[in-house]
Amino acid sequence: AGWAAQEFELPQVFHVLGGFNAWGGVSIPDFPRFEALELGGDIESLLRQAFDLEKGTYRLYGLVAEKYAGAVAGAVARLARAELAHGRVVHGLLVQVAQGEVPDFDTLFERTPGWRVESGESYEEVVERALALEGQGAVAILEFAADIELNAYDLYKNLAARASSEEVSAALIDLSQQEKHHAEGVLSALGSLA
Numbered sequence: 001a002g003w004a005a006q007e008f009e010l011p012q013v014f015h016v017l018g019g020f021n022a023w024g025g026v027s028i029p030d031f032p033r034f035e036a037l038e039l040g041g042d043i044e045s046l047l048r049q050a051f052d053l054e055k056g057t058y059r060l061y062g063l064v065a066e067k068y069a070g071a072v073a074g075a076v077a078r079l080a081r082a083e084l085a086h087g088r089v090v091h092g093l094l095v096q097v098a099q100g101e102v103p104d105f106d107t108l109f110e111r112t113p114g115w116r117v118e119s120g121e122s123y124e125e126v127v128e129r130a131l132a133l134e135g136q137g138a139v140a141i142l143e144f145a146a147d148i149e150l151n152a153y154d155l156y157k158n159l160a161a162r163a164s165s166e167e168v169s170a171a172l173i174d175l176s177q178q179e180k181h182h183a184e185g186v187l188s189a190l191g192s193l194a
Contacts, residue, residue, distance in 0.1 A: 007191070043168050047094040050156075050175060054087035055114030056123045057148065064130050064141065072138035075189040079145055082182050084109075089178065093171060118152030118179065142190045149183035152176075 061080035065073045091105045102108065117126050126148070133140045153176050160172035 043097050043165070043171060044094065044099060046168055047090055047097065047171065051087060051090045051094065051108065052112050052114055053116055053118045053152075054083055054090055055109060055112045056117040057114075057152070058083040058087065059114045059123060060117050060126055060130065060148070061145070063127060064145075067131070067134070068138075068141055070138060072141045075138075075142060075186070076145060079149075079182065079186065082185065086175075086178055086182070090175070117148060118155065119148045120151065120155050138193055139190065142186055142193070146183060146186040146190065149179055149186055152179040153183055155179075 058080055061076050061083060065077040065080060068076070087109060088105055091102070091108060095102050103111070115123050117123055119126065130141075130144060133144060156172045156176035156179055160169045160176060
């Protein structure tokens, strides 16, 4: 909110304490996309689902970096590397809580399909949106990436509020903070283009 107020010189920008859950106004249909993760299971199941989201987002950013050249390709490639690193964090959490054997990171990452991205959308939906940006420039592509990362932050944060246990909630809060850091990186890249 502070960034938007300063960057765009908006007369009124509000930050709702408590985020989307605290908002008492009109809700936005299908936001955040809670169906991206099934909360009914244990933390191991939740982390495996989060790992799949990380893989899907990594796949997405890899495709976008290949498709679009120039300055934006470097920024998006950095995001892909950040998703890979985030996947390693999720894998580390999974190893800590898993009841059985967990394959090493590379093996699990290879086996994981990544059919959804962190925004909660299907990989195919988001690829279609990304490819439609052709010719719109670096700002449009980075705004697209910022949208993915901010939706991921909202998804994990709001899922934490709905989690059935404190352990699951804490893991989701940690993931949300990491997504917030990714979003800040994208917004910084956007600021450098302006």
